Amino acid sequence: MLPFRxxxxxxxxxxxxxxxxxxxxxxxxxxxxxxxxxxHPPSVAEQWRQAGGTPDTPLAEQTELRLARALGVGALxxxxxxxxxxxITLAASLMDVVAGGLxxxxxxxxxxxxxxxxxxxxxxxxxxxxxxxxxxxxxxxxRHHRPEAVQALLAGHQERMFSSEQKRLYREALAEDSSxxxxxxxxxxxxxxxxxxxxxxxxxxxxxxxxERLRAYLQVIAAGRHxxxxxxxxxxxxxEALASRWPEWQEIQEELGGELALYGALASIPNWRTRAREVxxxxxxxxxxxxxxxxxxxxxxxxxxxxxxxIDSLKAQGETALEHRWRLALQVGDSSTVRxxxxxxxxVDLGGVALGIAKIDGRGAAIVDSLVEAFxxxxxxxxxxxxxxHERWWRxxxxxxxxxxxxxxxxxxxxxxLYYTLFLGVPEDAAAREAASRL
Numbered sequence: 561m562l563p564f565r566x567x568x569x570x571x572x573x574x575x576x577x578x579x580x581x582x583x584x585x586x587x588x589x590x591x592x593x594x595x596x597x598x599x600h601p602p603s604v605a606e607q608w609r610q611a612g613g614t615p616d617t618p619l620a621e622q623t624e625l626r627l628a629r630a631l632g633v634g635a636l637x638x639x640x641x642x643x644x645x646x647x648i649t650l651a652a653s654l655m656d657v658v659a660g661g662l663x664x665x666x667x668x669x670x671x672x673x674x675x676x677x678x679x680x681x682x683x684x685x686x687x688x689x690x691x692x693x694x695x696x697x698x699x700x701x702x703r704h705h706r707p708e709a710v711q712a713l714l715a716g717h718q719e720r721m722f723s724s725e726q727k728r729l730y731r732e733a734l735a736e737d738s739s740x741x742x743x744x745x746x747x748x749x750x751x752x753x754x755x756x757x758x759x760x761x762x763x764x765x766x767x768x769x770x771x772e773r774l775r776a777y778l779q780v781i782a783a784g785r786h787x788x789x790x791x792x793x794x795x796x797x798x799x800e801a802l803a804s805r806w807p808e809w810q811e812i813q814e815e816l817g818g819e820l821a822l823y824g825a826l827a828s829i830p831n832w833r834t835r836a837r838e839v840x841x842x843x844x845x846x847x848x849x850x851x852x853x854x855x856x857x858x859x860x861x862x863x864x865x866x867x868x869x870x871i872d873s874l875k876a877q878g879e880t881a882l883e884h885r886w887r888l889a890l891q892v893g894d895s896s897t898v899r900x901x902x903x904x905x906x907x908v909d910l911g912g913v914a915l916g917i918a919k920i921d922g923r924g925a926a927i928v929d930s931l932v933e934a935f936x937x938x939x940x941x942x943x944x945x946x947x948x949x950h951e952r953w954w955r956x957x958x959x960x961x962x963x964x965x966x967x968x969x970x971x972x973x974x975x976x977x978l979y980y981t982l983f984l985g986v987p988e989d990a991a992a993r994e995a996a997s998r999l
Contacts, residue, residue, distance in 0.1 A: 561601060563613065564615075573673075575641050575643040582639065586598050594715040594732070618638075621655075629657055633657055635663060637655075639652030650683045653667070664691050681707050682703040708737075715729045716730045730750065745774055745781075760786070761786070764786045783798070792819075793829065817839035821837075824836060833857060837861070854870060862891070871888065
């Protein structure tokens with residue numbers, strides 16, 4: 561962060577002091593707590609002056625890039641403060657120090673000299689949001705929020721979907737600025753956990769603060785709690801409408817594919833499994849969430865070659881893909897690999913995966929009802945409620961469920977057929993069941 565160039569102001573003007581102190585002002589807001597941080601401004605300014613920089617005569621671009629590389633930073637902010645009779649303009653661009661090209665073209669904010677510190681906040685938000693990929697049309701509304709809150713929100717977007725760290729960052733954003741309805745919205749989107757219903761209600765009651773796309777998304781994601789959507793079939797139809805309206809919106813394509821795969825049978829959606837796979841296969845850069853569901857669909861279709869490709873994609877994202885490797889080995893009758901993977905992955909966890917598979921095995925409500933009746937796993941109650949048009953929301957009894965499964969089904973070769981027939985029950989996998997029964 562170099563001192564800004566000054567245009568149209570003398571040394572007695574507040575604009576002059578503002579240009580010289582931009583590094584310090586940025587450092588107060590971009591602290592590194594949510595990712596980026598500013599290199600120590602006094603040290604940077606001193607080296608800039610030694611290289612010949614002055615407020616009204618900046619260094620050449622290549623000289624500034626060499627200075628930035630010597631400092632070991634990854635990005636360089638270059639800017640200008642322009643004072644005129646009508647007020648003050650702050651303009652800045654963000655350069656990639658390694659490649660030497662622009663990461664964010666010049667952006668600017670305008671106001672009065674008295675508003676200069678607010679203008680600095682707006683400039684920070686503009687640069688960070690543009691660098692994170694936000695469209696220019698979406699950024700003006702973010703300018704009115706605290707830079708710290710926007711940084712936490714943007715950092716949350718970079719985390720793995722549905723991770724605890726992602727949710728923590730969204731909560732931090734909301735704590736930094738309670739008017740940032742986007743953060744409340746994303747807290748609930750991260751897993752649709754009923755325990756986050758307070759944030760969902762806040763987003764619903766302040767949806768006028770959300771951009772158009774998120775307002776439309778909110779109508780679907782709030783199903784069963786707010787608005788007119790009350791059943792899973794209606795929710796899937798809502799996602800289909802969003803995907804049709806914004807076909808480039810990858811997050812919605814993944815949500816549609818996931819809803820079809822997990823709940824299509826329960827919602828009596830025709831050809832739900834084929835449609836789910838088609839939607840997820842169309843996603844250009846699928847996340848872990850989409851890859852996980854797509855891999856299971858592919859395994860259910862008996863497409864072992866495609867399953868191996870997808871498993872490699874999961875591993876490339878840093879995942880072990882143990883569950884899917886286990887499923888694939890079971891399907892092709894590779895008993896030695898099944899044993900090896902079962903030793904790596906406790907059987908109780910595979911039981912949880914199997915419960916998830918039961919939701920997309922093609923038998924719909926019948927198998928879910930039998931599982932709920934036999935084991936009362938609370939994870940199924942929300943699905944059960946959707947199918948019947950009323951709410952029975954999931955409660956966090958995972959520890960109890962895991963302990964129960966561990967007692968009933970200790971991991972061993974002998975339990976593999978039990979896991980398979982009791983939890984999976986996939987009609988298309990008769991050959992795999994036969995292979996499992998021989999273990």
